[in-house]
Amino acid sequence: MPFGRYDQTAYPEGTQWSFTRFYVPQAFDAGYRLVSDADALWDAFEAAHHKASLPGPLELPMESFVRAVEILLKDSEIRDCPGYCPEPALWAHAVRHCGYVQSRHATGRVLVAAAL
Numbered sequence: 642m643p644f645g646r647y648d649q650t651a652y653p654e655g656t657q658w659s660f661t662r663f664y665v666p667q668a669f670d671a672g673y674r675l676v677s678d679a680d681a682l683w684d685a686f687e688a689a690h691h692k693a694s695l696p697g698p699l700e701l702p703m704e705s706f707v708r709a710v711e712i713l714l715k716d717s718e719i720r721d722c723p724g725y726c727p728e729p730a731l732w733a734h735a736v737r738h739c740g741y742v743q744s745r746h747a748t749g750r751v752l753v754a755a756a757l
Contacts, residue, residue: 644675644676644679644682644710645674645675645676647659647660647661647675647676647710647714648660648661648662648669648674648675648676660675660714661673661674661675661714664714664715664717664718664721665714665717665718665720665721665725666721667721667722667723667725668717668721668722668723668724668725668726670723671723671724671725673724673725673726675710675714677726678726678727678732681727681729681732682706682709682710682713682732682735682736683701684729684732685709685729685732685733685735685736686699686701686705686709686736686741687699688733688736689733689736689737689741689742690741690742690745693742693745693746695742695745695746701741702741702744704740704744705736705739705740705741705744706739708739708740709732709735709736709738709739709741710735712734712735712738712739713727713731713732713735716731716734716735717731
């Protein structure tokens with residue numbers, strides 16, 4: 642799901658609520674949109690990529706992206722209020738726990754073994 646779709650796609654299905662509004666209704670009603678944090682999420686993935694010394698450019702698997710957004714939204718529920726906007730540290734937390742680095746390490750080992 643592209644980033645902006647979290648702000649538009651009905652959740653639960655058949656309602657007028659989006660994923661973002663479902664998890665942070667007060668912030669959403671006050672104007673917060675998840676899409677405005679696209680750079681913060683990308684920066685968090687870049688930082689994790691470089692910190693783990695992963696080879697090559699950052700290539701973001703959809704599974705890692707979706708999981709990071711899911712973690713952030715669920716962690717944001719308890720912080721919801723008018724004017725709420727996730728801090729960069731919360732995005733970093735979501736990226737650390739989404740499995741991106743672990744997946745890249747595992748995939749790298751598989752690709753190296755296959756090349757031998």
